[in-house]
Amino acid sequence: MILKFPDPRKSTPEGIVAIGGDLEPESLKLAYSMGIFPWPIEDFPLAWFCPPERAILEFDQLHVPRSLKKVIQKHPFQLTFNQAFRQVIQECAHTPRAGQDGTWITPEMIEAYSVFNQLGYASSVEVWKEGILIGGIYGVEVESIFSAESMFHHVPNASKIALLYLIQHLQSKGLTWIDIQVMTPHMEKLGARIISRDAFLDRVRSNLKAKL
Numbered sequence: 001m002i003l004k005f006p007d008p009r010k011s012t013p014e015g016i017v018a019i020g021g022d023l024e025p026e027s028l029k030l031a032y033s034m035g036i037f038p039w040p041i042e043d044f045p046l047a048w049f050c051p052p053e054r055a056i057l058e059f060d061q062l063h064v065p066r067s068l069k070k071v072i073q074k075h076p077f078q079l080t081f082n083q084a085f086r087q088v089i090q091e092c093a094h095t096p097r098a099g100q101d102g103t104w105i106t107p108e109m110i111e112a113y114s115v116f117n118q119l120g121y122a123s124s125v126e127v128w129k130e131g132i133l134i135g136g137i138y139g140v141e142v143e144s145i146f147s148a149e150s151m152f153h154h155v156p157n158a159s160k161i162a163l164l165y166l167i168q169h170l171q172s173k174g175l176t177w178i179d180i181q182v183m184t185p186h187m188e189k190l191g192a193r194i195i196s197r198d199a200f201l202d203r204v205r206s207n208l209k210a211k212l
Contacts, residue, residue: 008050015051023112
C-alpha cells in the first residue's frame with residue numbers, strides 16, 4: 001500500500017509523480033488529497049499523475065449555452081445521484097474517445113472506484129429515459145475537492161445535463177469549483193479554463209487548510 005507520494009510539484013515534464021503501488025482506498029484518498037490521480041497505461045506499471053497544466057471549472061464562470069437551456073427546460077429525463085455508480089463507470093469505460101485507442105478505465109479501476117464509492121469518496125450522477133441509463137458522470141471527492149473523472153452519453157446532451165446536476169449538488173455543499181484534470185472542447189465551451197500545476201496545488205492546499 002502506498003503511504004507516501006513524492007512532492008507533485010517535482011513530477012516529470014509529462015506529469016508523472018510515481019510509478020507502481022496499488023489502488024487501495026487509502027492510496028487513492030492520499031493521492032487525491034495531494035492533487036494526484038492514477039492513469040493506467042497499457043503494458044506499464046500503474047502511473048500516478050499531476051500534469052503541468054490542470055483544467056478546472058469555477059462555478060461562477062459556468063456558461064450554459066441557450067440551446068442546452070432549452071433542452072433542460074423540456075427534457076423528459078430522470079436524474080439520480082449515486083444510484084448506479086458501477087454501471088456509469090462501466091459505460092464510461094466502453095465509450096470511444098477521440099484520439100484514444102482503448103481506455104484507461106481498466107477492470108481494476110472499475111473495481112477500485114466502486115469500492116471507493118461504497119466508502120463515500122466517489123460519486124455518480126445518472127440520467128435515465130424510460131428506465132434506461134442514457135448518460136452519466138462520475139468523480140471523486142476528497143477533502144472538499146471534487147475531481148470529475150469521466151462522463152458518457154447515449155443521447156445528445158445527456159452527459160452535459162448530468163454535469164449540471166452534479167454542479168448543483170456540489171454547490172449545495174459549499175463547493176465553488178471542480179477539477180476536470182484534462183481540458184476537452186466540451187468543457188471549454190462550458191467555461192472551464194487551464195491553470196498551472198502550481199496554481200492548482202495552491203488551491204488544493206488552501207482547501208486542506210480550510211478543513212483544519
